[in-house]
Amino acid sequence: MFLSSASSFSVQTRQGDNLISSLRGSPASLGSVFPSSSALSFPIRKHGRDFRVSASLETNNDSLTGVVFKPFEEVKKEELDIPVAPYVSLARQKYADDCEAAINEQINVEYNVSYVYHSLYAYFDRDNIALKGLAKFFKESSEEEREHAEKLMEYQNIRGGRVKLHSILRPPSEFEHVEKGDALYAMELALSLEKLTNEKLLSLHCVAEQNNDAQMQEFIEREFLSEQVEAIKKIAEYVVQLRMVGKGHGVWHFDQMLLHEGGAAH
DSSP states (O other): OOOOSSOEEEEEETTOOEEEEEOOSOHHHHHTTSOSEEEEEEEEEETTEEEEEEEEEEOOHHHHHOOOOOHHHHTTSGGGOOOOOTTSOSSOOSOOHHHHHHHHHHHHHHHHHHHHHHHHHHHHTSTTTOOHHHHHHHHHHHHHHHHHHHHHHHHHHHTTOOOOOOOOOOOOSOOOOTTTOHHHHHHHHHHHHHHHHHHHHHHHHHHHHHTTOHHHHHHHIIIIIHHHHHHHHHHHHHHHHHHHHOSSHHHHHHHHHHHHTOOOOO
16 A cells, blocks of 8 residues: 555454554655665564565655646647747647638538529519518528628638638529419529538538547537528428419418518528
8 A cells, every 4th residue: 555644554464364553654754764666565473473564655746646637748749839930820729621621612602502592582672573571581591691601701710720712603683483483483492502501511510520520510510400400491391381372372472471470591
């Protein structure tokens, strides 16, 4: 056993009897007699019986205090060096180039979807279309997608990456469809875009997983994945409702529902 300020010796007889004998003194006083770390064993004869006294003296500070973390030693690791170059991020840590590039690609996806929704808003807000509920829905949806892009940009900066904005394709300005009508066609387009966005988010999550980036995985799960499947469910219901009402007066009633009750796609 280890010696403390009131050290103990374990005493055992040849017949197997156990006795405990207290020894007054401190490890410091024993250190002057015994080595700093040693095992002691010597026989004692008392009342005709043989005893053997054994003890170990250990002054290893780690063993006595339980300290295993040595920060001033571990911060000397090369990967923990703080960069001094003026154009290098000081915050970046275990953030792979593939993850950085994938975040920039997802920013572009969100902006492209936002751009399409903004074009749909402008279409339904025309005086000769005058479906204010659909215009409101797509305007809010466009703003929501732009917020997603900005959230990804903020995360890129938090991790020490560089935001690189890619080109955005010009969306169409006309959404009339002879068979389906503009409302159903636009809502089916929105459903397809939300499913596509979900696929891109899942791919982004896979990139994070492949690079063992647990923080990035948690960020995508918390901020996007649950919200995305909820948006798909809501727009799918809108598509079904528009298919039931057909074109004409039924679309106007659906539009009024969106105007007073509906919310944006996420």
